[in-house]
Amino acid sequence: MRTRAVVSIDIGGTKTLSAVVDPAGRVLSRHRIETPQTGPGAVVAALARSVAAVAASAGLRSEDLLGMGVGAPGPLDPATGVVFEPPNLVGWRDVPLSALLQEATGIRTFVENDANAAALGEAWVGAGAGVRDLIYITVSTGIGGGLVLNGGLYHGVSGTAGEIGHMTVEPDGPVCTCGRRGHLEAVASGQAIARMAADAVRAGRPTRLSALGPPEGLSAEAVARAAAEGDQLAGEIFARAGAYIGIAVASLVNVLNPAMVIFGGGVSKAGDLLFDPVRRVVRERAFERPAAAVRIVPAALGDDAGVIGAAAVVYRRGGELL
């Protein structure tokens, strides 16, 4: 039974995707639900139903599956499967997610940080297939990341590695969502881009963004669209965010000398609006040799990266443990 499929889940703050994934990294079936907002018990019950549904639609029973992989918002401990206190899952605190899901489904379960799962997915069959050293960065409401080093996920001593959004890029910069000053997330996340746009509209700077309703309702997506349509202010905001991301990436290129940096997440769909300043700043600030060795590319798996990566966790960890 070497070719058994696995079931995997990508838990998001608002939506959760379950999938059955085969050993070649292909998604055989998908099932999407709204993430219950009433605490971990409701989530576990909903996930158990979703897992049964997605397995059935692939024509499989629980006992046909090699295991279950779960990508969940961190911080969490991948070794124990305990989710500590994720900012975007209300009412979660020290939840033994792996044990709860295993009990609810009877399927051997492995939990991984969601950004790590996406990193592993991209490294397995996505933009980084075959690359041994890569950095995955997701730019959406916040900024997260995962490191694949020497061909495997790198976790660090307490399982929290990869917090690229919380590198300091401007020591006296604005306060971050985490409460500390000058982190990348505070100056380059979707939230930061929306805030910069709102501030500029309020300050009366000429931009088509001021026609889009109240400034506090602006999204990073709207800013990207305006920039793509030639709005100068929106372009400047993206250039500024991209330059800050470039500062962090240049430091990572000098320290980790990766073969690839992969960008996922909603804001990265802005494409060259974001990638051009990132690449320019990396050329300016990183050493020639590692800067020449790194490719800076968009993610390839889209919304499937998380479930494919969570499946990879089962094949990798489960291969040793089951």
Add this chain to the structure above:
Amino acid sequence: MRTRAVVSIDIGGTKTLSAVVDPAGRVLSRHRIETPQTGPGAVVAALARSVAAVAASAGLRSEDLLGMGVGAPGPLDPATGVVFEPPNLVGWRDVPLSALLQEATGIRTFVENDANAAALGEAWVGAGAGVRDLIYITVSTGIGGGLVLNGGLYHGVSGTAGEIGHMTVEPDGPVCTCGRRGHLEAVASGQAIARMAADAVRAGRPTRLSALGPPEGLSAEAVARAAAEGDQLAGEIFARAGAYIGIAVASLVNVLNPAMVIFGGGVSKAGDLLFDPVRRVVRERAFERPAAAVRIVPAALGDDAGVIGAAAVVYRRGGELL
């Protein structure tokens, strides 16, 4: 013959240390020479004599040795043993050091970046003995580093990983020795500390440093001594340098979640003058969980770190290859 010793060399810009090291990481003999300044040929010839001398003083012949490990200034390729263009070795360019030394001595040779060698030495039998994930940072004239991740040296895709001195910590800061702006080395190295002191003396700020001769002759060591004796300006300069190091370390703690950060190099001998601001800024800027998991400590092997680490390279790489 499982317990054969190795010979190892730590090539510095001015001095070079050779040693015989046993499989427990003990130094059996040492031999120190001035590094010839007349190009790689003279260095290789001098090293061959030094190796013969240090082996003889341990009572060993070449054929008794398992191999030779060399820590050399980078950038270099540890896989091929080619040293590219080290800024502090005059006349070196694309030197096949490993091949040249092997030919001159008949001993199988492995070359490693000097900061990586020191990192591995500290991880083997020094401050980080038994630690799987650690960052070694050397603060002397410049700032270098090495990463031990998952128990082994991490090189990156082109062998240049670990350039911690060239992380950006102040985007609009002073120009670094490498020509780029705002790198850690530009604001916290021994050279930067001496420059800040000289600038302050020239600006007429009250300090006992102004009594030590012309400001351009001030050393980081003199600044550390004055700070230890209570000189306020000297103390401020060290606090500033330490805070910048803390910014870089906090980013590394969030990204790599190491169990330990080890400081070596001359400037780190200033002790708490440097460590206090580093630890304070890490607490301020890093997440609680990884900040609580990391110990920030001085190196333990002193000037032997390089030769002990270069010996470890032979035991590790040679164990597979010989």
